[in-house]
Amino acid sequence: MTSWNQHKGDARNGGVRRDLEGPLRVKQSWTVDLTGSVGTPVLDRDTVYVGTGRGNCYALERETGRRRWVFETMNATSTTPVVTRTRVYVGTEEGTIYALDPATGDQQWATELPGSLSSSLTVADGRLYAGHTAGVSAIALEDGTGSPLETESADDGAVDDGDVVWTYETDAPAVGCPAVDDGENGGGDGERRFGERETEPDPHSNVDGNLETSFDTDFDHDTTHDDGQPVVFVGTEDETVLALAGATGEEEWTAPADGAVAGGPTVADGLVYVPDQGGTLLAMGVDSGQSWFSYDIRDGFVGSATVLPDDDTTFVGAEDGYLHVTDTSFGRRKLRGWLFAKKGVQLDGPLRGSPVVVGDVVCVGDATGSLYGLDVADDCTHLWHYGTDAAITGTPAVGDRQLFVGNEDGVFHCLTWRSDGRRP
Template sequence: MAQFRMHNPTHRFDVECDMTDHDAATLTTQREFSDTVRGIAVRDGTMYCATGGWTDGGHLYALDRDGTLRWRFDSVAGLAHENGGWIDSSPAVSDETVYVASKDTHVYALERETCAKRWQYQTRGRIASSPAVADGTVYVGSDDAHVYALDATDGTQQWSVRTGNMVKSSPAIVDNTVYVVSDDDMLYALDSETGSERWSLAVGGGQSSPTVVDGTVYVCGYDPDDARSLESMSGALYAVDAVCGDLQWKFQAADIIVTSPSVVGDTVFVSDLSGFVYAVSAKTGTQQWRLSTGDTIVAPPLVRSGTVYIGSKGHGVYAVSADDGGLLWRLETDDAVATVAPGEGRLYVGSYGCRLSAIMATPSDE
């Protein structure tokens, strides 16, 4: 038995529960790779799995639901490239094309069924930003400090905008506006057609990608008002008006937040590096509950049908009630979890130990 402490504005209580409730869900290894599973996308029964590391460079795999290989794409430089050539982001999948970016400085467009290369575009820096596709355009950030807009059909550059530092955040595109965070600690709102800046706001940190819901941009980072050193300063969740860039509220977390927020209904779910998971009111920024896992968390919370799923570096996947933060179950994994993704009645878990696994949840979790 393990003890968790949760907090909300009205009362505190401890919850004791079975940490390995295997009656609730089962974990099955789908496939093993040579490097870390960095990103997963699922569409029409096919898993697109990006891997990368110093062992074998960068690859994108197309797999059937049972893990059977359909095809494999190798980044152009692989280990021969000075940056390792690995893929450190998630692919974007459209009707006929898979878009993926690599630390070999390229963005690739691949035919979904055959993996034939439609086009490639080279930036001047490594890419850890996941591409986003909207209205025939691919948007992506690069370590060369630029945000790029590329024609989705042929890869022609439509525009690029320079920020003050590397762009590892993945863009969000809503209402003809591109929202993206740079390592210069600024959140930018750019015109999606021209790249012209609509507004910018200091938010601290550049690894979290923004989430835009109902006219509000939610983004995480560290708290620049915290006077402590970067190693000990707290994290922050910001709510920003999507049109004018005004700060609506700021929520302070116990530690730096590197994951992206998940917004469902009137609640924002985030997690920090100290292992806390938070539910925060989307309207006011008031904490609704907090759960301490005791594990480092780098994968964004995934919310489905009233359950929050969290993958941790402590070799576990947690299922938590979205209503009150109560722990429903925890599954042990063989390795630290790098990413968790939804997929047609399953959860897919990518690990630093080079495994892709599937969680088969009970009907109540689906």
């Protein structure tokens, strides 16, 4: 199984592969024309899976781009699919989840959600989590051996593969992609829990790209999650962040955002990072929702944050054309200019999708159709630029010396690079 089987590579929406050698230069390996704007791809062994805005899910050979199969629906399938050992899970805009055979694309089952699908899918601990216009649902998955499921529904009844286990109803659609924390180490690359961080929040506050830290955020919580018990984090269009018990769907806490959540939460090092369309990046404790810091800009954020706890760095894109770079302790600007701190790296247009990190290179696309590689180890200086003819759509998927990304004109690109360690 590859390490990029769902949106941003894992259930926490991490978007990080530091174990791979990053692309210091890239070249085009292949392109294929698909039907409809291209969504965010996922990888499994020698196959890449991707959905489109015209209702098709494609399975393509990673090395050549040759089509292995296509699964056609009548509704858009541009949300990110999920692949496991035995299934590919695809959601449609109308709210149907399909389970497909990864080798053939044959349908195994279909499940209807209580509302139209409004988020990408996340798999963790034997369940599939999906956000929709009526709330959030958990779907039971078989264990891959054909053994009966031991999971029970919220109504204490036995469930089968593909059954909805629970649904948490919301007043507004869930958006982005759910993030799941298993409670083992708080996510990300670090081992520190929220209560064990080496620094304390700064009580000072500033605006427009500087920090604002608060201890009196208006949040509600009934319980804290115990180690080993998964918690699902979801954002909504009505400016709310939810923490739900993965086993039961019960609410653990809620916290307000300053706008509709953009891209979904990211869990790393005991914190959950939530950018919103109002221009605020929130960092909150996973156990309580208590605010650690907020970072504010004038334009809205796009996509989810990508966090490097060991480097004390957070990346998040925005409509202002910047990839914003902050520290993870106080939300301060990380990059330095001649006279003052820079809010980030300016690109050619508004950012699209979420940034991903491969080795020491952060990769991100924008609305002009460009994909960029920036050097994390050298103050995020530009390493390379790859142009397409239409806006980048979705978040790149990362493999060993491979990068996959699509655009709104339906062209799917595979980029490769040499493993020789030579910088331009």
